[in-house]
Amino acid sequence: MNPTRVLVLNSGSSSVKYQLLDMADGSRPASGLVERIGEGPVPDHTAALRQVADELRERGMGLDSPELAAVGHRVVHGGTKFTEPTLITDEVVASIEGLVPLAPLHNPANVTGIKVARELRPDLPQVAVFDTAFHSTMPESAARYAIDVETADRYDVRRYGFHGTSHAYVSRAAAGLLDRDLAGLNTIVLHLGNGASASAIEGGVCVDTSMGLTPLEGLVMGTRSGDLDPAIVFHLARVGGMSMDEVDTLLNKKSGLLGLCGDNDMREIGRRMGEGDRAAELAFEIYIHRLRKYVGAYTAVLGRVDAIVFTAGVGENSAAVREAALRGLTGLGIELDGVRNTLRSGSARIISAQSSRVAVAVIPTDEELEIATQTYALVRA
Incomplete structure (x- = not known):
């Protein structure tokens, strides 16, 4: 057998x-x-x-x-x-x-x-x-932090990135959905769950990603702050008297959407926004602002974007997040189709307008299939 x-x-x-x-x-x-x-x-x-x-x-x-x-x-x-x-x-x-x-x-x-x-x-x-393997192709210009090189090398301080199996699966699935050759496709993948990350993928190869040494860097997440001024840590220690463990807990478990409005479930935030809750509205605006910054940054990194793909729990299910993140970006060739975007479906689908130069898609991630595929290929080799 x-x-x-x-x-x-x-x-x-x-x-x-x-x-x-x-x-x-x-x-x-x-x-x-x-x-x-x-x-x-x-x-x-x-x-x-x-x-x-x-x-x-x-x-x-x-x-x-x-x-x-x-x-x-x-x-x-x-x-x-x-x-x-x-x-x-x-x-x-x-x-x-x-x-x-x-x-x-x-x-x-x-x-x-x-x-x-x-x-x-x-x-x-x-x-x-x-999780980090897919992002190991980042050039040193993207992976290195601008700190003393000897110190960085001694303590393995660099950007590694995470959610790699998801980004790998989704970028490949995007080529199939669009009937394009993966090697010629430039894609921005937005993995938006309780943890969230973005990646710039050139011809199936990761050239930049939002998470760094740890999964704390980058986008605003459910309970993580994402990008912030590193001196905030010093300030909280010196002025607030907080220990490193307390700061760690604050930034990883008590920040992000939860820290901003008390909820880390985008569905609940949406419900509160519908009732005019200003804290929920502001949390959503901050979340979207950060997301739009990364779309713009990775457009510049890639030079040409062929596709933007939303995946994971929020990315796959929140039409409001997708619409707000890409609103007004026609100058970058990005146009959503309102009907396609709001259509509920568990299948991979294109949600951009016919006139959009950049294809926008929703692709359910499948990290288990990606792990199984890589595992099986290795043992059969």
Whole structure:
């Protein structure tokens, strides 16, 4: 038997998401989520992964299935070492652990998931797919911060970018939707969820992205501030007496839309705006202002933009965000079709006007499929 199924595992700090994909026919025989790890009946990641194995076994698709070709693991940070999907070995695990200082909230959980899965199926190929890998093609002019080079190199301070599997999938899907050759397509991808990022993609290759050393940089997000003057940190420490941990919590968990108006759900913000809530209106305006700045900046970076693509929860579902972000940009060749934009659909679709020089599309992201595709290609090579 030629095994064609890939189990994709996304092991987070308090949850494990899984999806089983069959690469032969595109089907998804199983998916699930184990939440609240560390609480109640799921004490740790080992228990969570064993629960995943039990759920699959109950469906007749256990980890011992001969149809299983590999396990693909989402790993948030690959640093400069991992720039492509990588077959997992003991040395690779050690290297990922060494990157924990760059992603202290994510990489430890990713490593735990890898270790447990390898214990459960030590004979099965397992592959790490890194969020940062797609952005590793950025030129040094985009990846370097303008700080002392020796200090930056000593502490691995540079822009890495995140949501890479989403940006990779969506940019490729855009070429298919538009029936264009990927190599000749310049695309701005706007991944707008609770975490949000933008990328400039030239011929399928990332040349710039909004997130940096960490996922804090860039767009206004659900609870993260995005871009700010770095001296704000010094000011809060010196004048406000805040510790580094307190500032970290403020900027990552108590800022963004939540910090501006008390809500980080765009649907609720929209409802409040409809009632004339000024705090919600201002939060929306700040969110949109930042988003428009990145569209303009990446238009300049690319020189020519063929497509702008919205994806992830807000990008796929909020017609108001899409309309506000691109309003008045006809000078850049961008025109939305009002009817197409407001049409509710779960499918990839074009929402720009016929007269628009730049195609605007909504493409639902599929990070699990991207991880499975990269994993399967590696183990079949």
